[in-house]
Amino acid sequence: VMDYLLDAYLYPYLPIELDAETKKDINQKAVRLIQVADWFCKYQSPLNMWKNHPSFLAGEILFFVLCALTFCHAWRHGGRYLYVWIGIFIHALNVENLCYWIPDMDNFWQAQGILTFFGARAPLYIILGIYHMFDYTAYVMIQRLRLPWWAEGPAVGLCAVMLDFPYDIMGIKEVWWTWHDTDPNIFDRFYWVPWNSFYFHASFACSFVWILNLSRKFLVDPVYDWKKFPREFLCAFLAGTGAFWLGTIQFAVFYHPAHDFFKVHSEITSILFLAFYAVIVWSADRQSGNPGPAREGNRWWFDELACAIALEYLFFMTLVVIGQPSQIVAEGLHQPVGPCNYTQKVQTPTGLVLQKKIFLCAENYDEGYFDFKCLPGGKLKMPEDGSPLDWYAICGTDYENRAEYIVIVWGACILFGYIFYNLAAWSGETPVIPAKVYRQPRKTMSIGGKSEEKSGKKTPNPLFPAQPEKVSESTPRKRPGKSPARKAAATPSSTSSPKQLRSRSKKTD
Incomplete structure (x- = not known):
């Protein structure tokens, strides 16, 4: 096709x-360029998503918003809040790519979004959506508590878990991603959500804040100086790249x-682990030496972040009621399907080596949130040459007990929403970071053309005469052209009433 x-x-x-050899070389490079571009970003029509996977399309749009x-919020507050937002973007890129490239951590596959990056592994809403919603929102909310730096990390981690909780439960049920079937690190599940997912969000968000606070302590001053933006960016970069390793x-x-x-x-x-975080936060809050700013309340608490929290919780509370996961057809990258007896090693940080199956066994797997019933014949068609299959369609499954899902999702959203309401409305306002202000002196031009600083006191301008003196209103102004005698003759000395004038006219007659 490229040759044509x-x-x-x-x-x-x-x-x-x-010549023919040059054309062949150009054709090969063009094909390679197309392959790289296709690996970097894939596009899927929103119409196709609406037809086969409508809840995922709605979720993508939601997290874009x-x-x-x-x-x-970051732009409005500016300064270091904007650098936190940038640092979380770096954190998202770093974590997602390392999870795909490290074989021991490659244990999940995202559904295909409108734009999906890095070999069809990372939808755009993950990079610009999930991490910012969870981590940035949690970071700002915790800033209002005025906790010591060592307690901010665990507090942000707990808030990130509260924002992630309904997303994890509903996302896997709506087949927004799939998990590895036999990975030992995610084998223990909670409504098909690995328990380690909550551990992951808490520890990585905490690590981001710890590294950010520590780097700012040594690299920048307490007062924000925009001229030192390389240092500010370095702090955000260190937090974004180091959080993965400290979380590990x-x-x-x-x-x-x-x-x-x-x-x-x-x-x-x-x-x-989460309880340990909670104890750290509670202890720091009780031992606060100056709780005043954290107890002042915030009259204008419903800002961009409060709106975002409300939208997320309302979305999942609605989705659990009206969603139809049994009608979902999710086509894309999933765990490769192949021979059931192939295994690979899983190296853990403690040095212990565990085992997991390389391929999904289509005849014997334990992932109750999807099956193959919507496919022709109700089963997956494998390649004729027997090679593994990693791009295929899966079908969502119906709720075994929708009421149970409603109770846990609604209960979590209401409970966590009330906690965030107290953080937003009854804690302090978002801290204003002091910043240096550089003002250029206003300059005026003197007669000689030299620039001088303009002081607050006005100086007389030699190019213009002095202002005329004001004329007192008590002093009569003289009109030119009339002498005082003529003015006296023209003006009667006294004024007579109409009755006196009539009597004078009679005497004259």
Whole structure:
């Protein structure tokens, strides 16, 4: 196809004639360029998404709006809030790509969005949506509590989990992504959500804030100086790139020893980990030496972030009621389907080596949120040559008990929404970071053409005469052309009434 396109639309219009070998080389480079562009970004028609996966299209649009709201907040406050937003963008790019490139962490596949990047692995709403909604919103909300820097990280992690909770439960039920079937790190589930997903969001958001605060402590001054933007950006960059590794250390310190060596269920490790975060935050809040600013309240609390939280919770509360996951057909990248007995090693941070199956066994798998019933014949058609299949369609499944989903989603949204309401309305206002203001002196031109600083006191201008003196209103003004005698003759000395004038006329007669 590329040979035909270039022969028909490029080579005939060149001013020189190319030989066959040169054309072949150009064709190969053009194909390579197309492959790179296709790997970098894939497009899917929104109409096709609306037909086969409407809830995912609605979710993408929602998180685009939520991301825009977080950016509006960062832009309105400016300064370091904008750098936090940029740092979270770097964090999103770093985490998503490392999870795809490290085989031991490659255990989930996203549904295909309108634009999907990096080999059809990362929809745009993940990079510009999820991370900003969860992490930036949590960061700003916690700033209003005026916690010490070491407690801000765990507090942001807990808030990120509260924002992620309904998304995780409804997203997997609506087949917005799929999990690896046998990965030991995500084997323990909660409504098909790995318990480690909550651990992940808390630890990585916490790590981002810790690195950000620590780097700002050593690299920048407490007062924001826009002229030192390389240092400000460096702090955001360090937080965005280092949060993944510090978060991994938090997994290695508690989860992996308990789970890998002692076979402790991930539910226990995740709940204890989040409880430990909660104790840190509660202790810091109780020991605050100056709780005044954190208790003043905020009359104008319903800002962009409060609106974003309300929109997210209302969306999932509505989706759990009206959604029809059994009608979903999600075509795209999923866990490769192949032989059921092939395994690979999973290296853990503690040094222990675990095992997982490489391929999804189409005849024996335990992922109850999808099946193949909507496909022709009710089963997956494999390639004739027996090669693994990684691009295929899956079908959503109906609720086993929709009422149970409604209770947990509505209960979580109402409970967490009330917590965020207290953070927004009954804590302090969003802190205003002091910033240096550089003002250029206003200059005037003197007679000699030299510029001088203009002071607040006005100086007389030698090019113009002085202002005329004001004339007192008590002093009569003289009209030119009339003498005082003529003025006295023209003006009667006294004024007579009409009755006196009539009497005078009678005497004259």
